[in-house]
Amino acid sequence: MIKVSLHGAEFFAYHGFYPEEQLLGCRFVLDIDVEFYTTADLAADEITDTVNYEQLYNIAAEEMRITRKLLEPVAQCIANRIRHDHPYVENIRVELKKLNPLLKGSVAYSSVTITNNK
Structure with a gap:
């Protein structure tokens, strides 16, 4: 099994339950891990034989908007x-971290993790 990861991708976005969060925005950090089997000869050094992490980033960037x-x-x-x-x-x-969420105390981040297995 092959694991391709994208960790620490940073975004500024406007996700939040409260209107002020959607107005002011916040910083987010995203981690993505994908695992898959391949029969490809990885020594061929072809990007089509793997999951391109640039594509993972582009998917994340589109959804974060x-x-x-x-x-x-x-x-x-x-x-x-x-x-x-x-x-x-x-x-x-997929783990999404919201940095410094608007709470009454000091919190480094809140996070949600989604696991999607076949």
């Missing part, structure tokens, strides 16, 4: 798009 109230649908839509574009992928894990 769509404002949503909750983190769960953002992470789920990213996983769904990966599954659609790469149906051979066995396991998908």
Whole structure:
């Protein structure tokens, strides 16, 4: 099994339950892991024999631009798009962290993790 990961992808987006969160925006950090089997000869050194992490980033960037109230649908839509574009992928894990969420105390981040297995 091969695992391709994209960790620490940073975005500024307007996700949040409260109107001020959707107005002010917030910083987010995204981690994506995908696992798949291949029969390809990896020594051939062809990008078509793997999951291109640039494509993972582009999927995430497109979904992060769509404002949503909750983190769960953002992470789920990213996983769904990966599954659609790469149906051979066995396991998908998407963790979305909201940095410094608007709470009454100091919190480094809140997060949601979606796991999508075949």
